[in-house]
Amino acid sequence: MRTASAGALRFSGTLEIFPTGKMSSHTAMRISPARLATFRREAVVKVLTYGTFDLLHIGHLNLLERLKALGDELYVAVSTDEFNHQKGKRCVVSFEDRIRLVSALRCVTGVLPENSWDQKPHDIRRLGIDVLGMGGDWVGKFDAMKAHCKVVYLPRTEGISTTFLRETIMERGTSMVALKAAEARVDHN
């Protein structure tokens, strides 16, 4: 199931093509099925990634934009609340909202739910994925997928993460509570 994005090349059946890429109806050479398969693969490069994307931040965006730059189309599997529960994680933002926010990004072609650890080979085949791209915190973890497509790990943005955002909010909130308590004491005295 390989669909081309608007403006991208789209092929069906055999293709008559010159080595230069120019097509003609009268002086064409027939391309071999093997070369056509390569050409098809080169025509629209599809990238896939997996993530939670809780409290969407600049680190997420940087990673998604870098992944998109590896190809023409970027597909993002967003972990469901049930899958996070299995992993012992709990998001601030619901699955429905996380997947809508990710799909609203210009660099994202399509989204799908991530329900389990072992759906990757099925997704790669079904979507015709060329590149599986993950953040640098996963280096080596998905090398088994090299049997199905190219696998790359891209560096994460320094100094930003969902955990960092949570902790910043906690710290500021705690100092705000302490400040209000101090103000209340001053008011009382």
Place this chain on the structure above:
Amino acid sequence: MRTASAGALRFSGTLEIFPTGKMSSHTAMRISPARLATFRREAVVKVLTYGTFDLLHIGHLNLLERLKALGDELYVAVSTDEFNHQKGKRCVVSFEDRIRLVSALRCVTGVLPENSWDQKPHDIRRLGIDVLGMGGDWVGKFDAMKAHCKVVYLPRTEGISTTFLRETIMERGTSMVALKAAEARVDHN
């Protein structure tokens, strides 16, 4: 400075046009400058909004997508950290990150910084804005702008706000701290 988006109509100088909208080079009637001005205004409808967009959430996205649906192009002015400081607000996410996240949304045509309360008439004129759209929490506050363009207030999404996110994180964090303290006590006993 009125630029048409891809696929939108673009005019320069006078226009030869039929009342039906069909153009012809030999049996055309000339449109009046006044009608042309109206037509130009109708060709690309530009919407402008202002906001902070801290911890980008589904309420922001809903509002921006509803605003975009009012026209063809959506411009978003994002408040700077300095302007927030003047208002006594402090964001979790920096201005640079907030404006990049907003500009990465498919529904957003362009972004600009919001530095002061009184820049609106200048922005409206400079960008050729047709509609100023704000969230329902601002009803009536920007009616003075009706001298410059149409002003609309759209309802906010129930049950979500940056404050709600902050409070959810604080509450969960506090109960997590209490839980860990309780666990520590159990371990100790």
